[in-house]
Amino acid sequence: MKNFVGNLSLNKYEDYVSVFDALSHPVRIKIIGILAEGRQYVSELARLVNVSRPLLYMHLKKLETARLVKSTMEISENGKAMKFYSLEDFGLEINKDTLSELSKSIVIENPENGS
Amino acid sequence: MKNFVGNLSLNKYEDYVSVFDALSHPVRIKIIGILAEGRQYVSELARLVNVSRPLLYMHLKKLETARLVKSTMEISENGKAMKFYSLEDFGLEINKDTLSELSKSIVIENPENGS
DNA sequence: ATCACGTGTAATATAATTATTACATGTGAT
DNA sequence: ATCACATGTAATAATTATATTACACGTGAT
Numbered sequence: 001m002k003n004f005v006g007n008l009s010l011n012k013y014e015d016y017v018s019v020f021d022a023l024s025h026p027v028r029i030k031i032i033g034i035l036a037e038g039r040q041y042v043s044e045l046a047r048l049v050n051v052s053r054p055l056l057y058m059h060l061k062k063l064e065t066a067r068l069v070k071s072t073m074e075i076s077e078n079g080k081a082m083k084f085y086s087l088e089d090f091g092l093e094i095n096k097d098t099l100s101e102l103s104k105s106i107v108i109e110n111p112e113n114g115s
Numbered sequence: 116m117k118n119f120v121g122n123l124s125l126n127k128y129e130d131y132v133s134v135f136d137a138l139s140h141p142v143r144i145k146i147i148g149i150l151a152e153g154r155q156y157v158s159e160l161a162r163l164v165n166v167s168r169p170l171l172y173m174h175l176k177k178l179e180t181a182r183l184v185k186s187t188m189e190i191s192e193n194g195k196a197m198k199f200y201s202l203e204d205f206g207l208e209i210n211k212d213t214l215s216e217l218s219k220s221i222v223i224e225n226p227e228n229g230s
Numbered sequence: 231a232t233c234a235c236g237t238g239t240a241a242t243a244t245a246a247t248t249a250t251t252a253c254a255t256g257t258g259a260t
Numbered sequence: 261a262t263c264a265c266a267t268g269t270a271a272t273a274a275t276t277a278t279a280t281t282a283c284a285c286g287t288g289a290t
Contacts, residue, residue: 158236172239
């Protein structure tokens with residue numbers, strides 16, 4: 001298993017696209033960097049990353065879709081609901097060969113194009 | 116030199132973001148797959164990928180910005196100007212450590228946020 | 231001179247992403 | 261009951277990305 005994310009090997013090109021998409025924004029890479037030090041709950045993560053919570057949710061959603069992060073809800077000792085995010089394990093090797101292999105399953109549909 | 120593209124090692128996070136961005140669309144991965152078999156000129160590439168030429172230019176621009184492809188103009192024997200695109204050499208290893216390292220240089224600016 | 235086949239790009243439309251604002255709910259402590 | 265601090269999300273605005281259409285120009289062959 002060479003390329004994987006969340007203990008699943010990647011095979012469909014859509015999986016790769018969603019990973020690349022997830023990694024294509026500075027805020028999301030920053031989130032990964034912070035979670036690499038350990039899990040965090042949403043409000044604290046928002047402060048660390050320096051974005052609003054609604055915006056953070058949007059970015060987390062993309063990371064979760066790509067399965068680069070996962071979340072769990074917990075109730076702290078003081079009774080507050082807290083949602084923790086943590087990094088999934090992942091490793092990708094990107095080169096001519098891996099992308100070439102991927103592209104074989106891609107078919108671009110009939111755009112009625114000319115020119 | 117672990118992560119590189121076009122014989123240059125990647126270091127700024129913006130370089131990575133533009134590579135991820137370039138790889139986040141099926142058409143662009145398809146383009147890479149086709150160029151992996153050998154160079155192609157623009158019009159033929161458009162037919163192979165099955166998109167219009169103006170659209171192809173847009174996608175090629177992103178790939179070129181990320182330095183995953185390069186182009187050269189030539190005059191064919193029959194006198195026609197032809198623009199050839201070919202793949203740059205590149206190899207990236209993406210995991211918790213490489214992204215974590217990257218994220219250190221990312222600072223998210225003052226969004227005046229609350230909540 | 232018209233056609234087939236290259237080149238390039240400007241203007242526009244459509245769609246998706248990113249960001250903001252304004253809410254609502256619940257708990258424990260003052 | 262009000263505050264501080266968690267949760268969540270709907271509605272909107274602003275910005276980018278994607279896609280289309282319509283041009284223009286050049287060469288060689290019919």
